[in-house]
Amino acid sequence: MSRSDKNLLDRVDRAFSQSLEAVEGLWRSQGAVIVEMAQVVAAAFKAHRRLYIFGNGGSAADAQHLAAECINRFQMERAPLPAVALTVDTSVLTSIANDYDFKDVFLKQIQALGEAGDVALGLSTSGRSENVLRALRWAREHGLHTLGFAGRDKTDMDIYCDRILHVPSPVTARVQEGHIAAGHVLCELIEVLVFRPDEPKAEEPAPAAC
Numbered sequence: 001m002s003r004s005d006k007n008l009l010d011r012v013d014r015a016f017s018q019s020l021e022a023v024e025g026l027w028r029s030q031g032a033v034i035v036e037m038a039q040v041v042a043a044a045f046k047a048h049r050r051l052y053i054f055g056n057g058g059s060a061a062d063a064q065h066l067a068a069e070c071i072n073r074f075q076m077e078r079a080p081l082p083a084v085a086l087t088v089d090t091s092v093l094t095s096i097a098n099d100y101d102f103k104d105v106f107l108k109q110i111q112a113l114g115e116a117g118d119v120a121l122g123l124s125t126s127g128r129s130e131n132v133l134r135a136l137r138w139a140r141e142h143g144l145h146t147l148g149f150a151g152r153d154k155t156d157m158d159i160y161c162d163r164i165l166h167v168p169s170p171v172t173a174r175v176q177e178g179h180i181a182a183g184h185v186l187c188e189l190i191e192v193l194v195f196r197p198d199e200p201k202a203e204e205p206a207p208a209a210c
Helices: 003-046 058-071 090-099 107-113 130-141 156-160 172-195
Strands: 051-055 083-085 119-123 145-150 163-166
Touching: 003 051, 003 119, 003 145, 003 163, 003 172, 051 058, 051 107, 051 130, 058 083, 058 119, 058 172, 090 107, 107 130, 119 130, 130 145, 130 156, 145 156, 145 172
Parallel strands: 051 083, 051 119, 119 145, 145 163
Antiparallel strands: none
16 A cells, blocks of 8 residues: 555544544434434424524535425335425525625525424534524524534524534534434434324343342
8 A cells, every 4th residue: 555545544544533433422412402302393393383494505405405304204104394494595595695695594584484383403513604693593582493503612503592412523524424413313203203202112121130
């Protein structure tokens, strides 16, 4: 193996090591938060409310991904769930950004569509995206449940979220990987809570005979 190949392999090892560390830290420290988020979203869906998801860049893609998992299906064959990604309508996004400010692209959509009892889920790897913060702040002030997926640090996003998930990594790519891992678990729990609320818990193993 050449020195160049060895350097590349070292980068692969480092990236996967960081990703595993971030996801394991997320699992060990944020599991209860994911459960609480799933309970909030499931209750909203059962009450015929909607979930609005939004973020920038990779987080915009994650918003669309998670909305698709709700509307189509995740693992169960079941009825569609009303989730909306606020990142997909280019005419709305560009008109708001052009006529007003890019900081308002999610705010105006939440103002137009959101109602008390709905859920707003903001995604920001830094926790500092102003357009995400503005939408979450308005949502919270107007009776929506507010959830957040963020990075390692506490920011103003914590103030505007009823529940917030922090991925314990300083690396943006690893935070994004943690977000989609948590998002998939969230989707699984929502399906169970909405469509199989009486599903029996796994039986605990009987104590070993002495």
